[in-house]
Amino acid sequence: MSPVIVCPSCDLAHRQDSIRTTERTQCARCRAWLQHPDGAALDSAIALALCALILLAFSNAYPLVTMQANGNSRDTTLIGAALGFYAQGYASLGALVFLTTVIAPLLQILALLFVLIPLWRGSRPRGQHTLLRVLMQVRVWSFMEVFMLGALVALVRLAKFAHIAPGIALWCCVLLMLCLSELTSITSPEQLWRWVERSRE
Amino acid sequence: MNSPATGRSLGLLLCLNCRATLRDAKLPHSRCPRCESRVHQRKPHSLAITTVLVVAAAVLYVPANLLPVMTTRTFLDDEPDTIMSGVLVLLQSGSWPIAVLVFVASIVVPLLKILALAVLLFSIWRGTSRHRLQRSQLFRMVEFIGRWSMLDVYAVSLLATLVQIQSIASIIVGWGAWAFGAVVVLTLIAARTFDERLLWDTAPHE
Ligand SMILES: [Zn+2]
């Protein structure tokens, strides 16, 4: 019996010899993606992850926006936005914002680096399975691109009665968003496990 | 027509975490040999858990839209804003692309998600085998658009943090924002507990 690929979305079995691994292939029945092509380089994934880590640090170190109205000036950082909810007694909402804009991106980047750097150096990473599982869970809650759009909405609403100056962190967030989306697309679960299996050979 | 060969009919199991194909898995207490995560033929109690989450989200959708998400307090008065009145404010100030964006992301998307999931759950419960491809595509759309409804929560978080000018103007968060955040989280989890393969488990329609 030839190797079989089972569709993750409808359970239909496909014969592997009818599918080339270099191509993105769709399920014949439900049109879900069966597999992502094997192509991304380990080095570029590590480079992107390091880039994202630096951008995340900058995004949190500098103010996102500064607002001036009636001679008063106020600014906020990424974490400050989450603390705003907390300060007003909505701790759970603050936690949700903190989780989706700071913790999830951070864990996503760190877990990737802790798995990929040992693979690149050719050693067997510790806790690889757990890290990859955490990565898959945490990725779902990383909402940088939605946050950027939310920030845009807030700025448009404020611009009517105050002077708004975007900070360095806002631009870092835009770059971080692009970095993370590229990183997610080149480190699909299949690709990550391909790298892991190659290192074991 | 013979029923098509599926993972289940061939005794094969797909690990949803690492996409490994497993043979002879000893269900229901089996772990993937490659990534060590738990594997199941179908996600356990998918229908029941998803139904509970969707019902809870539908209930919370009402206060999310009726209660103010924030109140603007000036020395003159308090002005509460629901999501809809926020959209109208944006519309009046001429920024209609942003108004449309907020309307779609905050009002249309959550409603669509709740309705779509309800339709999908009902169709599985009835065991219908019609329009399976369309239903599958509907689910993938729900999965894709879900996260965008967090948009207004983020906007409120920034507004409430920035607009705190002593005695002149401040923005106070309302329970609408909380209910709204809860709707988003519940529907996101519901989309993850829903097992898409259940849509295809019925016999093909002739
Ligand atoms: Zn399929």
Ligand SMILES: [Zn+2]
């Ligand atoms: Zn696995």
